[in-house]
Amino acid sequence: MSVKFLLDGDVVEIAPCDPTGTLLEYLRGPLRRTGTKEGCAEGDCGACTVLVGELAGDQVQWRAVNACIAFLPMLHGKALMTVESLARGGALNPLQACMAANGSSQCGFCTPGFVMSLHGRAIGALGSELPVADVIAGNLCRCTGYGPILEAGETVSRLVQDDSGLAQALAGLADDGSGTFEGRQWFAPRSSDALAAILADYPAARIVAGATDVGLWVTKGLRELDTVVFIWDVADLKAVDETPEGVRLGAGVRYAQA
Ligand SMILES: Cc1cc2nc3c(=O)[nH]c(=O)nc-3n(C[C@H](O)[C@H](O)[C@H](O)COP(=O)(O)OP(=O)(O)OC[C@H]3O[C@@H](n4cnc5c(N)ncnc54)[C@H](O)[C@@H]3O)c2cc1C
Ligand code: FES
Ligand code: FES
Structure with a gap:
């Protein structure tokens, strides 16, 4: 059997699947989604943060995950969002636009991870009731001093995302x-x-x-x-x-x- 998950609504199928291949390697290698970065490869820095969604009743429950230490079979039957999922038609989403405008990104290496943690909070991912500072506690930045990033998280604190079609598709993958x-x-x-x-x-x-x-x-x-x-x-x-x-x-x- 293969590992199957949904990436931006499309089924990704990996067969055969290395049980200890990491999601980060797969994103940056075969899928060429290089927006997700490798900083530490041990779950400390948050540069590799992605959002993983699973069916909870008829809703999709998202949560932030460190792709560097997530093994591929853990994605089976799930939905995945990476930083490349957010911009539509070449336009940044409101959170990305806010971060770009207010100086939340300097060297930029940490930025995709912060974007994904904050996007997760804005769409109601697990733990999104927590203050912005807590939600980005797993993301490290050497450049900005965090001030503008915290401000962006407060400014764009709610985003509407329609996951109804995704929930139906996930139900078909659950095995x-x-x-x-x-x-x-x-x-x-x-x-x-x-x-x-x-x-x-x-x-x-x-x-x-x-x-x-x-x-x-x-x-x-x-x-x-x-x-x-x-x-x-x-x-x-x-x-x-x-x-x-x-x-x-x-x-x-x-x-x-x-
Ligand atoms: C950034 C970071 C910070 C961390 N900080 C801390 C910290 O402050 N304090 C701390 O104690 N640890 C810390 N850890 C270590 C780790 O997160 C914890 O030990 C955590 O509790 C492991 O849980 P897990 O579900 O990820 O375990 P896994 O990595 O999935 O498994 C760990 C071990 O438990 C076994 N296991 C898992 N589930 C079961 C089960 N149901 N029955 C029998 N065996 C099982 C596995 O076979 C394996 O031997 C940290 C890790 C990271 C990456
Ligand atoms: S690369 Fe640092 S947490 Fe994954
Ligand atoms: S902008 Fe350089 S590490 Fe955050």
Whole structure:
């Protein structure tokens, strides 16, 4: 099977897919979307920030992701927006135009990452209720001193994006992913029963949740992983249950949701 995701509404299909190939490598290589930058390759600087959307009911829930440590199978069944997605017909979107006009960009290397974090906030991505400064806490800039970037985020704080067609398209992509690449297998199950069955068959498989640790084993440690199971999409691991005894967080609950 292949990895399939939507980029600006078009299906991108990768087959076979390297389970530990990073989204950043794929964007800058085969897709030639070089607006997304590599700064640190370890999730620190935010130069590689993109927006990943997934179906939540009949809506698309976006969130900012560091492409440098996101493995390609984590994109299976998702929607992707890069900085190239924003300008239409050669015209910058309002946030980009504001940042260009107010001096938010000097050398420019960090700018696409800031644009994507702030665009995410403006369209209601996960964590967008937070102050601008918190939303860009994962983006580093050596040049500007951050003042104009904060100002741009406050000035263009809401943008309307119609994702209704995208939500329908995503519904058609939702399935359990799996594949083989040069003898290495990967799985992206959607239920804990499917996950349990995979782990029974492959007890030595490496579980990957957010990949903010495992990602660095690959990008910095240059490790090769054999069988990999991605648990991002296991629905019953994403539950937050409040009980009289306390709050129970599933193993797939994200920090921003907890
Ligand atoms: C920029 C940056 C800053 C960081 N700052 C901190 C920090 O301040 N403090 C800190 O503690 N860490 C920090 N980390 C490290 C890392 O983010 C954390 O350890 C994080 O909790 C890892 O979660 P993850 O879901 O991304 O794990 P992954 O990278 O997906 O997995 C990490 C390990 O847990 C295993 N695993 C994952 N899910 C399961 C599961 N359900 N069952 C069994 N095993 C599982 C994996 O096999 C792997 O061994 C940072 C990382 C980055 C990139
Ligand atoms: S390149 Fe620095 S966070 Fe990805
Ligand atoms: S403008 Fe140079 S790093 Fe931000």
